[in-house]
Amino acid sequence: MTMWSRLTSVVAVAALALLALAPVALARGSNANVAALQVALRALHRYGGGIDGIPGPRTKSAIRTFQRAHRLAADGVAGPRTRSALGRRGRPGLGSRVMTYGDRGWDVAALQFMLSRRGYSTGGVDGGFGAGTLSAVRRFQSAAGITVDGRVGSGTLRALRHHRSSSGVSSSTPTGPIRLLRPVAGAIGDGFGYPGGRRHDGVDFPEPYGTAVGAAGRGTVAFAGWNSGGYGNLIVVQHRLGYQTWYAHLSAFDVHQGSAVAGGTVIGRVGSTGRSTGPHLHFELRHDGIPINPVPYLLSSTSLGKRIFKAEAPTRCMDREDPSTPAGGAIPPRRQNPRTAVLAPC
Numbered sequence: 463m464t465m466w467s468r469l470t471s472v473v474a475v476a477a478l479a480l481l482a483l484a485p486v487a488l489a490r491g492s493n494a495n496v497a498a499l500q501v502a503l504r505a506l507h508r509y510g511g512g513i514d515g516i517p518g519p520r521t522k523s524a525i526r527t528f529q530r531a532h533r534l535a536a537d538g539v540a541g542p543r544t545r546s547a548l549g550r551r552g553r554p555g556l557g558s559r560v561m562t563y564g565d566r567g568w569d570v571a572a573l574q575f576m577l578s579r580r581g582y583s584t585g586g587v588d589g590g591f592g593a594g595t596l597s598a599v600r601r602f603q604s605a606a607g608i609t610v611d612g613r614v615g616s617g618t619l620r621a622l623r624h625h626r627s628s629s630g631v632s633s634s635t636p637t638g639p640i641r642l643l644r645p646v647a648g649a650i651g652d653g654f655g656y657p658g659g660r661r662h663d664g665v666d667f668p669e670p671y672g673t674a675v676g677a678a679g680r681g682t683v684a685f686a687g688w689n690s691g692g693y694g695n696l697i698v699v700q701h702r703l704g705y706q707t708w709y710a711h712l713s714a715f716d717v718h719q720g721s722a723v724a725g726g727t728v729i730g731r732v733g734s735t736g737r738s739t740g741p742h743l744h745f746e747l748r749h750d751g752i753p754i755n756p757v758p759y760l761l762s763s764t765s766l767g768k769r770i771f772k773a774e775a776p777t778r779c780m781d782r783e784d785p786s787t788p789a790g791g792a793i794p795p796r797r798q799n800p801r802t803a804v805l806a807p808c
């Protein structure tokens with residue numbers, strides 16, 4: 463081997479190592495790549511701890527055990543050879559492809575960790591891009607004001623790394639392909655996500671009993687009737703582009719199924735029917751059946767009158783997994799049927 467070719471190969475190996483090692487910053491606190499590593503080790507029954515993205519003693523010891531079993535230098539660092547020994551669970555690296563529904567691997571586990579840390583539950587961090595992950599990606603994209611396509615490329619990853627918080631979005635600057643008027647004039651109480659640690663598929667407007675509720679936009683009433691899953695008297699308005707708005711706990715209906723509505727059409731009255739602790743409007747925005755955060759879509763004016771509102775107080779989104787959504791499983795159809803959809807406790 464000549465000096466030059468040796469040098470070239472050393473450079474090549476070093477570059478390769480850098481490429482593979484760069485995202486695995488084990489020393490840098492909580493890290494999506496550490497979480498991906500934990501997922502891989504757990505799947506291989508080498509790690510029994512939590513997926514917390516923290517390279518603590520338990521994680522390092524699991525790496526060493528794995529490395530010894532694969533006759534690698536037991537340095538406790540997930541370098542390229544260790545990643546390679548992890549097989550399909552050790553690749554592809556985060557950011558090396560556009561992740562979509564059905565994908566599996568290291569990058570998907572890292573993505574799930576990032577989403578759930580931001581308050582967008584994926585229903586589990588397991589390295590499989592299933593329905594729960596798809597829903598979380600869409601909710602995040604919607605909140606971040608980027609294209610809601612459920613695909614994770616460099617744009618979504620960049621937004622995940624830098625976008626501060628969905629709740630910080632000003633209500634006067636709606637994002638996304640549609641705009642919604644506020645169905646009632648009041649401010650939002652419980653927000654979307656995990657206020658208080660429980661899943662909440664919509665936002666709550668505390669309003670006096672009987673307050674008129676306006677349609678948030680043009681559409682057709684797809685459902686106006688009783689829901690047995692906790693929504694009580696429920697109206698669902700179908701808008702364009704696969705969007706629906708849901709209005710729950712109503713005390714009265716002013717429209718019926720099939721009615722055409724415009725933004726501001728009075729559709730019903732605030733009540734406390736179904737599983738509700740007091741008069742309020744539970745308002746949901748769904749895209750292709752998946753509840754997403756309506757706040758970034760809301761204009762500052764209400765559908766009834768033109769009061770202008772300040773941005774909501776931040777919603778506290780807890781970082782926890784959603785036990786009701788099976789990892790990688792399909793969205794149960796009953797969650798999409800207005801007659802039987804089950805209201806998450808709020």
Ligand SMILES: [Zn+2]
Pocket residue numbers: 652662664665666743744745808
């Ligand atoms: Zn609610």
